[in-house]
Structures are given as C-alpha cells and as structure tokens.
Amino acid sequence: MMLEKVKLVFCISIVLTATSCWHEDGAIHHVGHQTINEQLNARSVDSIQYAISSEEYLKDLDKVKVDGIHGEVYIPNRSNHLNSFPCSSCHTKPLNELGNLNSENSKKAHWNIKLQHAEAEVMNCITCHNDSNLDQLRSLTGREINVNHSYKLCSQCHATQHKGWQGGAHGKRLGGWAPPRIINSCVNCHNPHSPAFESRWPARLNTVKLIEQTAD
Incomplete structure (x- = not known):
C-alpha cells in the first residue's frame, strides 16, 4: 500500500511539473493552456535576452x-x-x-x-x-x-x-x-x-621568440 502511495505522489508531481511552474510564494501557476509549439518557441534561441x-x-x-x-x-x-x-x-x-561601337584596336568595356x-x-x-x-x-x-x-x-x-x-x-x-x-x-x-583565393605561403615562424618563450 505504501509503495502504491509513493507511485501516486510521484506521478502527480510529474504532471504538475509538466503543466505548471512554481513561484517563490509557493503558488502553482498553470501553463497548460500553452501548446507544445508555444512552449518550444518560448525556449528557443530567439527568446534569450542578450545582455549585448x-x-x-x-x-x-x-x-x-x-x-x-x-x-x-x-x-x-x-x-x-x-x-x-x-x-x-x-x-x-x-x-x-x-x-x-568600339574600334578593333580599342579596349572594350570590362576588358x-x-x-x-x-x-x-x-x-x-x-x-x-x-x-x-x-x-x-x-x-x-x-x-x-x-x-x-x-x-x-x-x-x-x-x-x-x-x-x-x-x-x-x-x-x-x-x-x-x-x-x-x-x-x-x-x-x-x-x-x-x-x-578562388590565391595560394599563400604560411607566415614565418619566429624561432628566436619561440626559444625565448620555451626557455622560461
């Protein structure tokens, strides 16, 4: 009997958590009126309040x-x-x-x-x-x-x-x-x-600076 009561309380808590939110005053505010899409959108990246x-x-x-x-x-x-x-x-x-309009010897547009x-x-x-x-x-x-x-x-x-x-x-x-x-x-x-970007040689490694850093 005790085990069944524990299961019942556990199930009720899951339902409340899924459809409600707790506030500091201990009151439960139901959000079950929101659709799944509305709840997902509320948690989307666009809903984040950026400080910058x-x-x-x-x-x-x-x-x-x-x-x-x-x-x-x-x-x-x-x-x-x-x-x-x-x-x-x-x-x-x-x-x-x-x-x-241009002569044969002249440069044409976009030449x-x-x-x-x-x-x-x-x-x-x-x-x-x-x-x-x-x-x-x-x-x-x-x-x-x-x-x-x-x-x-x-x-x-x-x-x-x-x-x-x-x-x-x-x-x-x-x-x-x-x-x-x-x-x-x-x-x-x-x-x-x-x-395509032109091929470039990598920047030269400053071996002197590297030796100084590793020596420390």
Whole structure:
C-alpha cells in the first residue's frame, strides 16, 4: 500500500511539473493552456535576452536584410558601392550594337575581367548576368535576382557553403553573435569572376621568440 502511495505522489508531481511552474510564494501557476509549439518557441534561441546587441554595428552600415534566414540578418549593401551600377546607365543599346561601337584596336568595356569560375562549357557571362535586364542577375532557371541578393545565385551551385553561411560557420561576421546578425555576403570576400583565393605561403615562424618563450 505504501509503495502504491509513493507511485501516486510521484506521478502527480510529474504532471504538475509538466503543466505548471512554481513561484517563490509557493503558488502553482498553470501553463497548460500553452501548446507544445508555444512552449518550444518560448525556449528557443530567439527568446534569450542578450545582455549585448549588435545594434551599434548597424548604425552607420549601409545594409540589406537577408532573405531565407530566420530572424534579423543583414549584409552590406552592394549595389550602392559598385562604380558602374546601374548597368543600364551605360547599356542603353543591345550588347551586339554596343560591341560594334568600339574600334578593333580599342579596349572594350570590362576588358580586364577574366572569368575563372568554371569551364567555358559550364559557365559564361550570361550564366549569372541577365542579358535582357543587366541591372538584375539571373538564376539558372531564368528568374531575376537582385544584385544585393547575389548569395541566392551562389547557393545554386555552392549549396554546402551556403548552408554553412546561413548558420554562421562559413563567412565573416561583422558584428557579434547577438541579434541582429551582420555578416559579409559571398561577394564581399570572393571575386565572383575568380572566386578562388590565391595560394599563400604560411607566415614565418619566429624561432628566436619561440626559444625565448620555451626557455622560461
């Protein structure tokens, strides 16, 4: 009989713990009216009250809100910092007509750009640039993409890196981890025409300093 009473009290305590919360005054406040999703959301990362914020980094930043990531995530505005944007300011005629305007010996527009991103059979200029609206980028399916949201274009082929970028494992964070998040976009670190970083020799090891430190 005693064992059964203990089991009964134990079961009642579990139910109270699951549906109620105790306060310092000893009163029990039921939260059973909350759905499971509401209770889970209340315990989510976004509900954490951070002692600091990244707002101070946003004050003077020309920023754009990122699409497709939960919460407030921003990247630097790109279109306002491109010297030759909007493209339509120069591209007032079709590309073939503009190409014929220059003599054979003169340098044409964008002459210094060398596409070193993929093989020529896989990628050329109009793979990413919209030849019918040069102020917009173009997805592989022909959908227009705003220049500031070029990460949507990159994610089509670089899905693994994009997933890491969304979570914060890939890319450079401009503010802290506290919301709102401020991060660099793909093109802030990579040249879209030649995205691979050049090989570099590692920094020279200061053996003299190392000997001094180990001698102690």
